[in-house]
Amino acid sequence: MSGTTGAPAAEGAAAGHARIDELRGSIDVLDRQIVRLLAERTGVVMELTEHKRDEQTVRSPGRVEQVIEKVRRLADEQGMPPGIAEATYRTLIKELTDLQMVRLAERRAAAAEGAR
Numbered sequence: 001m002s003g004t005t006g007a008p009a010a011e012g013a014a015a016g017h018a019r020i021d022e023l024r025g026s027i028d029v030l031d032r033q034i035v036r037l038l039a040e041r042t043g044v045v046m047e048l049t050e051h052k053r054d055e056q057t058v059r060s061p062g063r064v065e066q067v068i069e070k071v072r073r074l075a076d077e078q079g080m081p082p083g084i085a086e087a088t089y090r091t092l093i094k095e096l097t098d099l100q101m102v103r104l105a106e107r108r109a110a111a112a113e114g115a116r
């Protein structure tokens with residue numbers, strides 16, 4: 001390690017670029033896994049949505065805070081800054097809540113149509 005950068009002291013520019021490419025390859029593999037898991041999680045949330053009947057249950061603020069607390073703890077256990085996990089999950093849950101509100105409105109409209 002040299003200084004505070006973490007780069008090997010005698011590393012040349014070419015080796016540095018090769019290592020960046022290699023590490024970006026690792027990031028690409030991880031992103032594929034992360035998105036696959038996020039898609040699977042989204043599928044579970046969308047199935048759960050079909051059992052919700054009102055906006056309060058869609059928003060479930062108490063559950064949101066439970067999830068945030070859980071992912072902050074898990075991040076800490078894995079050596080990742082908890083704030084990154086929290087920001088990521090708050091964005092994810094906001095998008096999923098918006099999707100759930102759209103789905104709830106669709107179901108209500110279909111039910112109202114069926115009642116006519």
Ligand SMILES: O=C(O)C(=O)C[C@]1(C(=O)O)C=C[C@H](O)C=C1
Pocket residue numbers: 045048049057058059060063064067092093096097
């Ligand atoms: O637990 C729920 O009720 C969900 O809809 C899942 C989820 C989540 O992504 O974890 C999404 C939206 C909020 O309502 C709360 C949590």
